[in-house]
Amino acid sequence: MNIYSTLSVLAFVSYLIMGAYPLKRNRGNLEWSFLLIALAMAWWALTLSIFYMASSVEQALLMYILSGVARILMPAIFLNFALVLSAGEKKINKATSFITLIPAFLFIYLLLKTALITPVIVSDGGLWNIQLEKNGIWWLLFEIYLVGYFAAAVSIIWNHARTAPSYRERKMSTIIFMTSSLSLIACWVLNSFLPSVGVHGIQALSHIISLLATGGIAYALLHYPPITINPSLAGESIIDKVTDLVVLLDSQGRVIRLNYRAMKELGVEYADDWRSLVAPEHHEVLEAEFECIRQNATGKGDYHHRPVTIDYITSGGRRIPVKLFISLIREDADSIGYSLVAQDLRHTLRLRDRIEESRESERLTRMRLHEFRVINEAITLINHSESPEELFRNVFSLTHEHLSLKEGQAYIMEDGKPVPAEGNDYEFQDTDLKGILEGLSAENVFVDDGIVAVAIRHGDDLPGFFVFRNGRDPDEYEVKLLETIGAEAASTLKRIFYQKKLLKSLEEKELLLREIHHRVKNNLQVVSSLLNLQSSYIKDPQIVSTLKDSQGRVMSMSMIHEKLYRSENLSDIDVRGYIEGLVRSIMFSYQKPDQRVDVRFDLDDVKLNIDTIMPLGLIVNELVTNAFKYAFPNGDGELLVSLKRRGDRFVLRVADNGVGLPPDFSLDNLRSLGMLLVRNLTGQLDGTLEYTSGSGTEFQIEFSEIRYAERF
Numbered sequence: 001m002n003i004y005s006t007l008s009v010l011a012f013v014s015y016l017i018m019g020a021y022p023l024k025r026n027r028g029n030l031e032w033s034f035l036l037i038a039l040a041m042a043w044w045a046l047t048l049s050i051f052y053m054a055s056s057v058e059q060a061l062l063m064y065i066l067s068g069v070a071r072i073l074m075p076a077i078f079l080n081f082a083l084v085l086s087a088g089e090k091k092i093n094k095a096t097s098f099i100t101l102i103p104a105f106l107f108i109y110l111l112l113k114t115a116l117i118t119p120v121i122v123s124d125g126g127l128w129n130i131q132l133e134k135n136g137i138w139w140l141l142f143e144i145y146l147v148g149y150f151a152a153a154v155s156i157i158w159n160h161a162r163t164a165p166s167y168r169e170r171k172m173s174t175i176i177f178m179t180s181s182l183s184l185i186a187c188w189v190l191n192s193f194l195p196s197v198g199v200h201g202i203q204a205l206s207h208i209i210s211l212l213a214t215g216g217i218a219y220a221l222l223h224y225p226p227i228t229i230n231p232s233l234a235g236e237s238i239i240d241k242v243t244d245l246v247v248l249l250d251s252q253g254r255v256i257r258l259n260y261r262a263m264k265e266l267g268v269e270y271a272d273d274w275r276s277l278v279a280p281e282h283h284e285v286l287e288a289e290f291e292c293i294r295q296n297a298t299g300k301g302d303y304h305h306r307p308v309t310i311d312y313i314t315s316g317g318r319r320i321p322v323k324l325f326i327s328l329i330r331e332d333a334d335s336i337g338y339s340l341v342a343q344d345l346r347h348t349l350r351l352r353d354r355i356e357e358s359r360e361s362e363r364l365t366r367m368r369l370h371e372f373r374v375i376n377e378a379i380t381l382i383n384h385s386e387s388p389e390e391l392f393r394n395v396f397s398l399t400h401e402h403l404s405l406k407e408g409q410a411y412i413m414e415d416g417k418p419v420p421a422e423g424n425d426y427e428f429q430d431t432d433l434k435g436i437l438e439g440l441s442a443e444n445v446f447v448d449d450g451i452v453a454v455a456i457r458h459g460d461d462l463p464g465f466f467v468f469r470n471g472r473d474p475d476e477y478e479v480k481l482l483e484t485i486g487a488e489a490a491s492t493l494k495r496i497f498y499q500k501k502l503l504k505s506l507e508e509k510e511l512l513l514r515e516i517h518h519r520v521k522n523n524l525q526v527v528s529s530l531l532n533l534q535s536s537y538i539k540d541p542q543i544v545s546t547l548k549d550s551q552g553r554v555m556s557m558s559m560i561h562e563k564l565y566r567s568e569n570l571s572d573i574d575v576r577g578y579i580e581g582l583v584r585s586i587m588f589s590y591q592k593p594d595q596r597v598d599v600r601f602d603l604d605d606v607k608l609n610i611d612t613i614m615p616l617g618l619i620v621n622e623l624v625t626n627a628f629k630y631a632f633p634n635g636d637g638e639l640l641v642s643l644k645r646r647g648d649r650f651v652l653r654v655a656d657n658g659v660g661l662p663p664d665f666s667l668d669n670l671r672s673l674g675m676l677l678v679r680n681l682t683g684q685l686d687g688t689l690e691y692t693s694g695s696g697t698e699f700q701i702e703f704s705e706i707r708y709a710e711r712f
Contacts, residue, residue, distance in 0.1 A: 631658025
């Protein structure tokens with residue numbers, strides 16, 4: 001065996017080892033594809049080894065052609081490997097793999113038919129030498145196939161090295177790209193530019209380069225394979241990512257593993273014994289749990305025990321309350337350890353405390369709302385009392401319903417002595433009352449020997465008090481409620497007393513005011529009678545007429561005061577009744593015996609104050625008097641008196657169908673006292689005066705009610 005044959009055998013063995021070794025770690029599509037590459041290279045090395053040891057030309061020629069089969073298959077197998085690499089976990093289509101092999105099968109067929117090359121083998125110093133005759137177009141196509149497939153494979157690997165989703169895949173693809181591309185370049189340089197080394201030297205160097213490339217690919221597959229999930233890896237990942245504190249023990253109780261959360265919370269990365277992690281007072285509890293687990297564990301699988309609540313101890317001495325779940329880990333029938341999964345209870349305990357605080361706050365809020373409703377009900381009920389008797393009834397109703405105070409009595413202080421209020425049949429002894437008054441001198445609620453006394457206190461004044469025989473001492477809330485009841489009762493009682501005094505005073509003042517209006521009315525009637533008496537001694541008709549006009553004006557004012565003291569309301573006067581009475585009084589005074597005047601009224605239901613009705617009455621008196629005196633010289637006629645509301649103003653109309661006004665009548669040049677009064681009184685009412693004259697006369701006055709400011 002010569003050196004070249006020996007190198008080829010060694011290469012053959014190396015290819016097989018490198019191709020098979022990755023399959024021991026993982027048997028994926030990529031590893032099987034690499035095995036095909038290694039087998040093709042091993043076939044090439046084996047046939048060359050036999051070629052170098054061939055005993056005849058025919059045998060050497062056969063081995064060389066068979067080695068050519070491996071070289072022709074190599075580009076297709078390498079391209080298929082690149083496709084599998086780039087596909088990742090996806091499986092490439094079988095049709096794709098078959099299509100990539102079609103050109104290889106074609107060139108193998110041409111090789112076997114010697115249409116691709118014609119090898120000529122001669123002996124050269126004991127070694128077979130090969131001389132090739134390349135057959136034109138087929139050899140050109142073969143070189144295109146060779147270069148194209150290798151270039152496509154290298155491009156695919158390079159693209160995957162840049163775009164692979166994981167770092168490991170990118171690293172693996174980069175190593176494969178570097179080793180395969182460098183080996184291809186080296187082989188090309190060797191075959192193209194170093195022919196001086198001879199055919200056998202080229203073959204040996206090619207094997208060395210191919211071994212380096214194959215070794216690089218095998219290294220990449222072994223050291224940077226794509227990670228695939230498995231139970232062990234998944235378990236490690238789950239243990240490290242769970243939020244519980246996980247501690248794994250061996251069968252002797254030694255700590256063999258802490259997950260990330262346990263190391264972070266406990267402040268340790270390693271512990272010899274589980275006792276160093278657990279509070280001392282819980283050691284016996286856990287030992288009993290371990291013993292119970294061992295005794296009850298039968299059959300296959302894990303045995304899970306009931307959870308226990310213990311405290312872990314951190315490296316800094318802090319306690320972490322946890323809920324611990326202990327499981328026995330078994331492998332077939334053997335117990336190999338324990339898993340301790342602890343739920344951190346700090347957040348749960350804080351949440352529980354907050355819930356308790358919230359419940360207590362809610363309870364207090366409900367209680368305060370109930371107290372507020374009771375106090376509000378008490379204040380409302382007491383404040384709506386209209387008499388002392390109603391007040392006391394309401395108080396006893398409240399104390400009976402909300403405080404269960406059944407036997408009680410209300411007392412009113414009269415001349416410094418307590419007098420029982422009417423409506424209660426339970427009375428206390430004088431000796432009790434003396435002690436109660438002494439107690440209430442310092443406190444609003446006095447409790448002594450089953451007796452509860454509540455002061456009806458207003459400032460320093462004590463107008464009365466309540467006494468109850470309770471049989472028990474009231475609590476803080478009941479004392480506050482009783483204080484509130486006493487204070488509100490004092491305010492209400494004082495209001496009732498003030499209301500009575502005020503009503504009595506108002507009644508007295510109203511009676512006095514009616515008497516004043518009555519006296520004024522009588523005095524004005526006296527003045528009217530005096531004017532009437534005086535006119536009987538005067539012979540001048542003009543003076544008599546003047547006195548009579550004055551008498552009418554006095555009577556119009558007298559009627560106003562009469563309306564006031566007869567009405568229920570001393571501030572407003574019924575205008576309709578007043579005007580109708582005034583006009584009829586004027587008609588009775590001025591209508592002649594042979595005169596027939598039809599008086600009509602069109603009056604709204606209006607009430608006006610005395611400040612407005614006084615000038616209005618004088619105006620009506622003057623206009624109606626003038627109508628009776630001057631409008632009907634022939635005796636008969638019609639007179640209309642109207643008062644209408646127009647928004648917040650009023651319109652007075654006095655119209656007749658008499659002879660009308662004199663031609664020279666003018667409001668700007670009045671000589672009559674009566675019309676001067678009408679004009680001035682209209683201004684006092686903030687009104688406007690208009691008139692029309694022709695076949696009769698009509699005066700229209702629009703005015704407002706006078707609103708004077710409060711005098712007191």
